[in-house]
Amino acid sequence: MRPPLRLASLSLRPTRPRRTFSTSPALLAKNRIYNNIRRPDELHTLLLLSASSHVPLVTLWSASWCSACAAVRPVLKELLESEGVGEAAGGLGFAEVELDSVEIGALGVEYMINSMPTLLAFSRGEAQMETKLVRPEVMKDRAKLREWLEEEARRGG
Secondary structure (H helix, E strand, O other): OOOOOOOOOOOOOOOOOOOOOOOOOOOOOOOEEOOOEOOHHHHHHHHHHHHHOOOOEEEEEEOOOOHHHHHHHHHHHHHHHHOOOOHHHOOOEEEEEEOOOOOOOOHHHHOOOOOOOEEEEEEOOEEOHHHOEOOHHHHHOHHHHHHHHHHHHHHOO
16 A cells, blocks of 8 residues: 655745845956058958957058157057056957058058048947048047047947
8 A cells, every 4th residue: 555645835935035146347348459450351350350349449540651650659559558548438449550561452442541640440340430530630639539539439339
């Protein structure tokens, strides 16, 4: 003979979680400084990378003989690397496009680069022509350059 079957009693009392969960504040995204662009496929790769990570890509279009480009470059890199401008809004990617590179082709024509230096941001893979900076005196002004970088970072990628 088998022993009688007993059913477990069910409690209808609400259960309390045994663990409490918390969320940590979001970490600031670091700005990324990429290698110089010397071929169109390198720019294309960075555009895909920035679009997939939702981070705007800022490009400095320059040439080795351009003295104004050499003056703007350190100011821009210092704002991005040392001061972290744009990191609070999600970060920025940065790459310099060398227009005097042998393999660059007509990339400057494609993005309507008609003066150097030129700062052009890309958001979601699209060039932001309406916010393009072409005047070196504006790029050398740290306050204006900081404001432009923060605006591009807020736009998102």
